[in-house]
Amino acid sequence: MALPGAVAPAGAGAVVNAPGTAKAQAPRAAGPPVPSAVVGKPLFQNGSSGNLLFSMRAGALRIDRLSLVGEVISDPSQQCRIEVVSGAPIETKMTGRPDGLLRYEADIPACPFEFDVLEGAVLAPATSSVCVFKEADCQASPAGLWGPEGSTLIDKASGIERDRGRAEAAMRVGFRALDESLKDPIKASELAREQSGFSSDRETTCQDYALERKHGFCATRLTEARAALLQARLEAQPKEPEKKKKHHKKAGA
Numbered sequence: 001m002a003l004p005g006a007v008a009p010a011g012a013g014a015v016v017n018a019p020g021t022a023k024a025q026a027p028r029a030a031g032p033p034v035p036s037a038v039v040g041k042p043l044f045q046n047g048s049s050g051n052l053l054f055s056m057r058a059g060a061l062r063i064d065r066l067s068l069v070g071e072v073i074s075d076p077s078q079q080c081r082i083e084v085v086s087g088a089p090i091e092t093k094m095t096g097r098p099d100g101l102l103r104y105e106a107d108i109p110a111c112p113f114e115f116d117v118l119e120g121a122v123l124a125p126a127t128s129s130v131c132v133f134k135e136a137d138c139q140a141s142p143a144g145l146w147g148p149e150g151s152t153l154i155d156k157a158s159g160i161e162r163d164r165g166r167a168e169a170a171m172r173v174g175f176r177a178l179d180e181s182l183k184d185p186i187k188a189s190e191l192a193r194e195q196s197g198f199s200s201d202r203e204t205t206c207q208d209y210a211l212e213r214k215h216g217f218c219a220t221r222l223t224e225a226r227a228a229l230l231q232a233r234l235e236a237q238p239k240e241p242e243k244k245k246k247h248h249k250k251a252g253a
Helices: 154-181 185-196 198-206 217-236
Strands: 043-045 049-057 060-072 075-091 093-096 103-106 113-118 121-124 131-133 138-140 144-147
Touching (some): 075 131, 075 138, 113 144, 121 217, 144 198, 154 185, 154 217, 198 217
Antiparallel strands (some): 043 049, 060 138, 103 113
């Protein structure tokens, strides 16, 4: 629904309103995704709304375009559209791999948020703040999986399913290895509860991805993210000191 009083985009912040074995390590043959996996590819929130486009310059990942579809503050039953970045690109900052994947933060005054880079997608946490534009009577959240339009993924479903199988296997191996390494029973119990709740959390996140049941893209990418997180936690565990080997002198030496 188009809102009255719309204004033309004018750069960042401008607004436009409109409607294995336990000890085995998880396999990571392809390595974690890199920024080039999302550069130049239009991404859509839940595969259907908004628009996110990245570019690279001098090794820095930049946001060339970011639009969000949200709700009218004065009438939440109506939709509105926010052009957060349009025109001058916004440079992001890499903050490391806290959960096994490259994480970036976009310090946009009107709508700051973080995201992890996946293969052909980015994931903004559910805890992302809602972007509020009071003067435009519109608010929206960048949270969720940003990936290709759902309709473009149906022909790739078989390949996505194979990726899902590899990710599931890596996640299981990573969980067993991490569980084996934990010496604190409380932490082990917390890990077990977290792992058992992953499937339902994944379903909640992916239920709104366009045509998800026909291609499974969202579930596959979230499973890959979970496998990377488990591997990162495993690598962060304190390593046990190697036992010194005893040397025995040979008789007559």
